[in-house]
Amino acid sequence: MGKAEKTRQFIIEKAAPIFNRKGVAGTSISDILEATKLAKGGIYGNFGSKEEIVMEVFDYITEEEKQRLRMVTATATTSAGKFEALFAHYARYPMNQAIAGGCPMLNFGVEADDTNPGLKKKVSELIIYFESRIAKMVQYGKENGEFRKDWDEKKFAIRMFTMLEGAILVTNVMNNNKQMLVVLDALREEIKRHSL
Structure with missing residues (x-):
């Protein structure tokens, strides 16, 4: 990597x-x-505008978040184990954030909703990425005999993602994780209902 x-x-x-x-x-x-x-x-010699910095910052935060969550699930060998590793991680939220300040999807997404189409597109792509990762975990579990074949992984992925994001918002506002723990228990129950 050069100086610039x-x-x-x-x-x-x-x-x-x-x-x-x-x-x-x-x-x-x-x-x-x-x-x-x-x-x-020094700033404007490297970036043409604040907008350019914002887009690069979001990409950086996105990669940090993806890497952090990959590390959380890396040691688990089953889908159920990967889900439990994620739930243990979210039970400790917000102490384990990759970047200080809360969930970047919430923070950037709410602000970009009506004002920044480029950033809104990036947030949408990140949501799709995380939902697809959840769906793949379910699919992997179905293929390996952990979960029932009739479990709709796409619907579960949407439910899990939106429930966690809502719980993150409430955790940040309330300064406690009581609601997060309830959401995690509900997700565990759904996984248990579909487990073999």
């Missing part, structure tokens, strides 16, 4: 928690300057 690429990466990594915590509209170039200790020319 290292500087770009440095800016992205410093800006990521700021955008995730303060939002796109709430984050100023001054915030990024303060976090990076760079001059304005």
